[in-house]
Structures are given as C-alpha cells and as structure tokens.
Amino acid sequence: MKSVYIAGAGMTRFGRSEWPLMQLASVASLAALKHANLGGVPVDGVVVANMGAARINRQTALGSALVDQLALYPAAAESVENGPASGASAVKVGFQAIASGMADVVLVTGVERMRVVNGMEGTDFVASLSHPIAEYIYGVTLPSLAGLFARLFMEKHGVERKHLAMVAIKNHANAAKNPYAHIQQTITMEGILTLPEAVVNNPPIAEPLHMFDCCPVSDGAASLVLVSQEVAAKLKGPKVRLAGMGQATDTHTVHERKDPTDLKSVRIAAEQAFRRAGLKPEDVDVAELHDAFTILEIAESEASGFFPRGEGHKALERGDTQLGGRLPINPSGGLKAKGHPVGATGVAQLVELTWQLRGECGERQVKDAKIAYACNFGGFGNNVVASVLQREA
Amino acid sequence: MSMKVTGMKCSSCGTVSYPTHAVCPSCRNETFETVVIEGEGKVLTYTDVYALAVEYETRYLRLAIVELDDGVRVTGHLLADKPKLGMRVKTTIGTVREMAEGAIQGLQFVAV
C-alpha cells in the first residue's frame, strides 16, 4: 500500500444554516483546497459523505453534484451513505484510491443539512438505521438505544450522572474555543445537575440521559484533501499522514450482542487502525471520539484502548481527557457541542485532528501533538471506522 | 391478538435467533424453522424516551431489552409502573406504533 497524506482540511461552522446543501459542501471543499495549496496539481477524485439528502433534501448523487459545483470535471466522483459513519467511510474510499495507486489527489467532503425538517422527522430519519422489524417499529430512536446502553453501562461500571455531566461540561468548554462549533456556551455542574432548576434546564431525553447528554441537530460540511506521497513531497505545508484506518461491524440490533456494553466494533476497528499505523493507543496525543451521547465518549475511550474497561470515567474524573490533560479528548467540542451534521461528522473529526497536528488550533491547541486518533461510530455501534494520523517532521 | 412475533431456530445447531437472519449467526447453516418468541424473562435494561420520532399518546415511551428464560433477547415496550433492572416480566402483544399503513403490533412486557 502507498502512503496517504492529508494536505488540507476545511469546514463550515456547524449549526443552523440557510445555505443549500451543495453550498455547504462547496464552502468546506474550497476551504480545504485552499488549505492544501495544490498549485496546479489536479484533483483526480471526489467522494461525498451524506446520510439523509435523498430523504430530507430530495437530492442524490452528491459526488457528481460537487464535481460540478467546483468545476473539477472529469474527476471521478462517488457518494457514500453509511449511516453516522458515512464521513470516515468516505475518507476510507479516498484513502483506498490513493493507497492503491488509482489516484493522487482525492477531495473528501461530508455534508448534512438536517434542520430543514422538524425535530421529529429528523429523529425519525436517523432512526431508520435501526432494525426495521425488531427495533424501528417500537419507536426506537438513536437516543433510546443510547439510553438503554447507558443504563446498563452505568450499572455495570459504577458510572454516575455526574460523570456524564463532566463529559458535557468539558466538551462545551472546548467548543467555546472553537469558532466552528455549533454551541458556544459553557455549562456548569450546578446548572445541569445539582441545583433545583437543573431539572428544568436539563430535561430527560432517554433516561438516564438528559438534554445535555445529547448532541444537537446541526447543518454543516467538512472537507479533507488526501494526496499521495509524491504529491505531498511537492507541497509546502506540514506533513500529516493518514497512517492507519480500521473498520468493523456488529449485529444490527443492540439486543443480539452478547454483552451490549462491549463496543466490540470499536475495539476491532481501533486495533486494525493502530496495527496498520504501527502505533499503539499509548502513543496518541489527542483524540476525537463520537460523543453523540456523553456515555459514548466514556465507552469509546475504553474500547479504543486508552483506558481499561470500566475506567474511562475515572480517567475523566482525574482530568486526563481535558485540554492540558494526559490525553485530551474532543478538543473541538465533539459532537456534543461542535455539533453533529451526520454525514459531515466523520470528516470533521479528521479536520480537527489535522489542524491539531499542524498546530493551527489556537486556544484549544494540544501542545506538540504528533499522533492523533478518531472514532466515527455508525449505527449504534454496528459500523465503526477508526483512524490514526501522524505528523511527520 | 392473533399476531405473533417470530424468530428462527437453526435446524443444524438449534440456536434461536431474533430477529431472523438469512444465515445462522452461530454455524452459518441456511435452513431454519419458525419459532414464536414469547414467554417470561427479566429486564436487562430499560429507558424512558422523550425524544420520539412519531406521535404517541404518552409523553414518553418506556422501552426495554428483555432476556427471556431461554436466553433469547428482545426489544419492546415495557408496561410496568416501577421498572427495575432484573425485574421479572412476561411478553404480550399489543399496538407498538401507528404508521400510515395502520397500527403495528409487537412485543410488550408486563410484570409477573
């Protein structure tokens, strides 16, 4: 396999946008292309990640549409729909194109415009990834799967609501330092958990999860320019290598997993990514995890190999995962506060990590970060893509 | 109440799966008999969901994963006022969702 580098990264601010779908995608793409500063090197391929446009924006074949917007003809183009893991899956398609020698420059853009529909329809469109007969017909939504998972996980490992709140407080504080984040409001333990008015401020969504345990619904786009080693050698910017990727699946229903609290797909995807990168979890300086729900940041931090099982919340308590801690997690604010435009998320995680490894993150910069890890969690853990990035001198 | 929820029993290794698959997840055999999924068991986990994707008459929906005594696990509606992890329940069939094509019947769990 040939080496693959990330030459440029860009995104729109996440949040509510008036921009049409393809404008979001174009703005992020142009930012990434400008960041890569390719000179005259042509783009060979375009991959667009998206989950809901066919249903909620009535648009399909987004890869072709983006080539047209950016006048990149005759570049190859495709669209990837892989649930909430669409973003990193699209990056994987670009990675494979370059690693195989079929392409030298691939633009990967994730985009979602979800806020055009009401909350109920938005929830229902994401819920359509659940099992149609054994889950969906019961009114199962992603928050409900997270609630079922959280109750079991918390009981098993002694995780309390205050730990979930710590994830939210940390990620909101990080997002307040990120101009691209959807939510730029810091929160306190008192305001969301301990004061009497917390009951009103932080209503239940899927017990034991409350509003501040859940990511917002966002519009947005994120984009990466992947290049071959030959092209990377000609470019001026810092060299960030997409050192390893891994992907694993699990049962469609959550109830069929022998131990539903064991995120086996995360474990396998992470092991693959680290093995292919020739690195270990303890080498990582900064990570972006898929905290669509606070409990997932804790569970993924264990399954990815950073902390022993049942000890993720203890690391959180020690402050290990804060900015300035031993392993900062979600310096961008995570899905929790940066926002979660579903198809864009997996790309946006790698945008943040690319910026981190290039030292371009300002107030939320993790000092001297050289190795980074991302977990893009699709379905409710039935399809996970993990990535390891490495800064080269 | 004529509707039944069914799963499959592998004709080779005897594993019961719910929902069905085209291939037995235990032994990869491709022939099965249909089995009714019902009986008693215990609540493995539950949640009260307020973020609903469709209109229900209640403000929230109480969902649970139940492990039946034969080891098969199911997701459905928990009709218990004071839910607890590990509580004993039995399956019943009722309306679990109203959709454009009509009322959908599915698994509900009541305390025993």
Ligand SMILES: [Zn+2]
């Ligand atoms: Zn079998």
